[in-house]
Amino acid sequence: MKAGRALAALLQRGWAAAPHPSQQQPGALRQLQRGLSGGPFAGRAGGAAAAAPWLAAVAAGLAGGVGLQLYSSTDPAQCRAADKPAASGKGAKEFDKEEVAKHRTKETGIWVTYKDGVYDVTKFVEQHPGGAARLMLAAGGAIDPFWAMYQQHNNDQVKGMLEEYRIGRLKGGAAAPVADPYANEPARLPALIVRSQKPMNSETPKELLVGSLITPNELFYVRNHLPVPHVDAATYRLRVEGEGVRTMELSLEELQTRFRRHSVTATLQCTGNRRNDFNLTQRPVKGLEWDGGSISTAVWSGVRLRDVLLAAGLEDDNPDVAHIQFEGLDTDMASQCYGASVEVDKAMDPQGDVLLAFEMKGAPLPADHGYPVRVVVPGVAGCRSVKWLGKIVASDQESASFWQRKDYKAFSPSVDWHNVDWESAPAIQNMPVTSHICEPLSGAAIDDDEVTVKGYAWSGGGQGIIRVDVSADGGATWHTAELNKVPQKRGRGWAWALWEATVPLPKGAKGAVQLVAKATDESYNTQPEQAAPIWNLRGVNCNSWHRVSVNVQ
């Protein structure tokens, strides 16, 4: 038990310890500047495999930084077991692959191999931070390809933990090493702040966020769940299928020429944006340690999802269709893809502006942002805007993917990993109103009697920002910021507002002064004051007042 808990804690730490963005490949910037329209894409078109999608999707879930469900404590005492050497003498016995393969159930015992080691993980399965079901995918075989995909396992401490369960050696030695599925990732700018290298998750520096209403493509935050697929535009086909539609396959050219082109300026935001503010409460949360930079804004161009669905014969108000599912071409080692869905009412709404986008700021989509085609669901959590879109499915059901059913949801502060009922909350679609102070940075020295504060504000569901108020005295007095916004119609306010306010500091203030920002959207929803009352186990939808402490000289 102890070992299991320690492994969980280690996985968490491994996840949190983000590599620094030093692995730039030569010519990376040049490749980006070419707009990613050429060269490096191997032909890997076509949809994801259809068999057992749920199970594999659950496995793939680990890549989403959700592999840490079972433990809520970060008590370092839990990590002690990792410092023990592997139990001696256990490694003597030899097993062949066939023998290992017989151990796939609790009754027979659950065995796995890693390199040339054989391990009985029966007692660990239920404690696997990513869930028993995911570990069971590897039962009776090698975990090497899984660890190659979910690289938060790859550190000495986790490997040391595994040794606790060693029962012998694999006859004939280890299988050939698994190729790194992340070997062909696109180049990225060093300016991005990397929260996870494999898969790539990196945020835009906040000083750059407030630099322009439209985020430069190369600086748009990156949220990948799996390796970036290399898609050949020439052989690319988008498949449309399901209830109430005629199955249809569209080439990129057909998509671009058969339908009317539309452009939409929309902000995308990760549900985990500002997760770090939950870590300032007494209850730290799991997951990528996003600060405030997993949000960006682009001008997306493409065709309306509605128009494509109409062309496939879908009728408004078809009672058999409740959801439109999307499958990405990004897949795990079992060829299972990233997936998500939105309500059909959003997909078909002429005012919903859901795009199948192939351009970002007039250029073909960069590889990290879904080349050649992605969904853009304005007003909705970024995770539903599926990249590298391979398939659209009209259905009476939500996407069966892990990310739809068991990840991007929020619960009451009273729900923790031990009592969560994933069915009890709806999948996050619209996100709540939020704001973020981007300047000054925390700890900045202020040698003046006033301070200029800049940031962004956004709300989901097309509810444009109507006001941002800033306080330097804890909310006793407020100063309304100037807003800088793209003009958008009421109810279709998909893009953020940038804002700026010059705020007098409290008279005689010296030392730490907290700046506070809160936004109001056109539904007059506002941000809650504190993070603790909206704490949730997945650390999503953090939208409490944003607070930055500066140092008044």
Added chain:
Amino acid sequence: MKAGRALAALLQRGWAAAPHPSQQQPGALRQLQRGLSGGPFAGRAGGAAAAAPWLAAVAAGLAGGVGLQLYSSTDPAQCRAADKPAASGKGAKEFDKEEVAKHRTKETGIWVTYKDGVYDVTKFVEQHPGGAARLMLAAGGAIDPFWAMYQQHNNDQVKGMLEEYRIGRLKGGAAAPVADPYANEPARLPALIVRSQKPMNSETPKELLVGSLITPNELFYVRNHLPVPHVDAATYRLRVEGEGVRTMELSLEELQTRFRRHSVTATLQCTGNRRNDFNLTQRPVKGLEWDGGSISTAVWSGVRLRDVLLAAGLEDDNPDVAHIQFEGLDTDMASQCYGASVEVDKAMDPQGDVLLAFEMKGAPLPADHGYPVRVVVPGVAGCRSVKWLGKIVASDQESASFWQRKDYKAFSPSVDWHNVDWESAPAIQNMPVTSHICEPLSGAAIDDDEVTVKGYAWSGGGQGIIRVDVSADGGATWHTAELNKVPQKRGRGWAWALWEATVPLPKGAKGAVQLVAKATDESYNTQPEQAAPIWNLRGVNCNSWHRVSVNVQ
């Protein structure tokens, strides 16, 4: 100046002092039970007068409880002047009507008469709580009909204040007394809690709110801005006009037979609901002192506004039309009507469910709720659901009515009556997520170690309620309530949720314990904790955590 400020304060107090609901007419209940379909309606069909609508609408604004703009203090010292007797000797001089009528500008002086008194109010005009423009409507003539309409003037203290400005008597004595425009109000149930008698504004007792998902018609909260018009269904005509439409007049029968019938379960809420919670802050607000009962839910039946506009020839995305304006048949003494508008995107949205309703829970609309036809704009502040609908106007402009332009808006806490710029905030349409504890009532004695808490929760914009959390320890721990909701699609959650939670009281608690409720809607917007940071001069959109103190035995 002092007199002006005192009058303002008095008007406020006069407004706040609601008569008790004791004026029931004989047979009132019987009349309600007849469904208001017969007898008492005099023929008064047809649209409102077209001349100078803005000016008169501003005047009519006073009826909305908005007559108190200029003063933010309730300092009783301001009222001292009211106790002074009228200045002696001023009343000696006599003026005829023609002479009074010459005094309508600042240059000539601004005179008015009340009964047989003549008053020079030149110095008061700019301090008139309802705005100078409204008082100017009476310049050169009698204010008696205005005071008959806006009966918050009718108390001895306000009348005493007026005497400060007396300059003489009207030659020939007072004109004939003005008939009470509220003489023919419909009967109401005594259970309604009256906040203003003329016009009628009354809320539903909170114990009854949680009694059923659909509020009984007779207990639906009443928010009138003017006297209830008596409309003859036989001669009723609904006029449609404006940009991009063919002018059309529809009888009630045509409306009911030419278009497909739709029913929508929708909650309506006054923007001022829970205003009293702002009065618990250090900054009391003006306006009807709504507690939590100016909200109710009905099943509305009628035809879609979209269908009627399509029949009039309005096309989707007509660039000349941005707003759909509504004019009521309720009018002031200048025959100017109550008015409001919504964005055309909402009006024309097939998913917006905007109705022209003629039934409430299967019965013809009661007189207080818009007989024979009203607008129902689901998800939007009740003030846009215009009752006794006379006219629909397609326009590139919002309704010019006072209530659209200068009333139902919310500002930063830093904006007060002295610095408000009405143009700087959008008219309230969608309202923010809110909740209210209806049981136990404040001060209730609890002789147990737990308490069952009941209430309602609602959010605007069709964002259904997904969760209500209740705390008995100030938000340290939360208990998720059971929800009771009408099933509605995501994005079309127009109806409230009723909820119930049994919450353990803090161990050893004795005396006052505060219960707290907060709701979360499907955009995961939540309520802010405190009222002070969302304080606004009109006291609207109060949606902070609802708090009730009980007395633990």
